[in-house]
Amino acid sequence: MRISPCLELWPAGERGLYRGGELIWQLPDAPTNGTQSSDRKLPVFWDWSWRAVLRAQGPDARKWLHGMLTANVRDLKPGLHAPALALNARGHMIATLQLACIAADTFLLLTEETQRFSLYAQLRRYIIREKVEFCDLEEKLCALAIAGHSENINGPGLPDFRPKPGEIFTLPDQSSYWACHSWPDPDCPRQIYEWLAPPPMILETARQWTTGAGPRLEPAILQEQRRIEAGVPLWQADIQERMLPQEARQTAAVDFHKGCYLGQEIVERIRARGQVHRGLFRIRSRQALRAGDSLLRGQDSAGEVTSATALRADLWAAMAILRHGEPGETLTTITGGSVTVLD
Helix, strand or coil, rough: CCCCHHHHCCCCCEEEECCEEEEEEEEECCCCCCCCCCCCCCCEEEEEEEEEEEECCCCCCHHHHHHHHHCCCCCCCCCCEEEEEEEEECCEEEEEEEEEECCEEEEEEEEEEHHHHHHHHHHHHCCCCCCHHHHHHHHEEEEEEECHHHHCCCCCCCCCCCCCCCCCEEEECCCEEEEEEEEECCCCCEEEEEEEEEEHHHHHHHHHHHHHHHCCCCCHHHHHHHHHHHHHEEEEEEEECCCCCCCCCCHHHHCCCCCCCCCCHHHHHHHHHCCCCEEEEEECCCCCCCCCCCEEEECCCEEEEEEEEEEEEEEEEEEEEEEEECCCCCEEEECCCCCECCC
């Protein structure tokens, strides 16, 4: 279990936030009825203590990673990051990550705490004669995320410039990094700025922000609400190990023109077929949904809800694994509630 370095700042009554049934980090509690949605135009910050960071560096690091991950590492320039997957030889997913190029021969692998050990073990076993130093930065880096539009992002401790989506910069102290991610918020598209820094720096900055001197903290339950509504899958909830990229809405993390990588043959074979038998979809319902709820197509099983959240008292957003799902179709729950498949 990893506990946020900022835990001392959060109000009494903290709760554990679980991923895949495992306690990963702790944040303030918040109502779960969906009535506390905040103004999405205002900047907020999220405790991303679940962030796990691995580092690969050395003369062979670029070539080695290019053959291990689905991203085009060969052409990834310093100062940029890209989504990537680690697959096994059968094309099944081992981990999801963002691969950041810090220097010509230095890369950060940004993943989740639940994937830290499996990703490290999967990649480490393929270092044979390559000149690569591969290590876990568990104790050296933690993360805060700031969500909002660039013109509204300000506060003590923040750099005075804003990277563009897909960019990452090493800050002057040489121990922290400043990156930007696109966030597919359906109501208010905006950027997510990620600040990676040593835990003491994260704590000091969060301490200033919680006194009202910067972005305000958004509770964990609202982070989950935004994630599910936007269709961003979560490892060990919506995405399970051994799923195929095409089943898990992860084809954006695969470069189909890069050449050979571990698991490529299976991924390309499935692409040639043009379809998979099951996939991850966003769904909506006027009836309450819960993870694990079964969905029906007529009298037949169609799939299962993987994540769900209340947007309002009468509207639920969810993600589900469906067999032969089609955007726009209507399914039902076992209690007769209507469910619309979005995409």
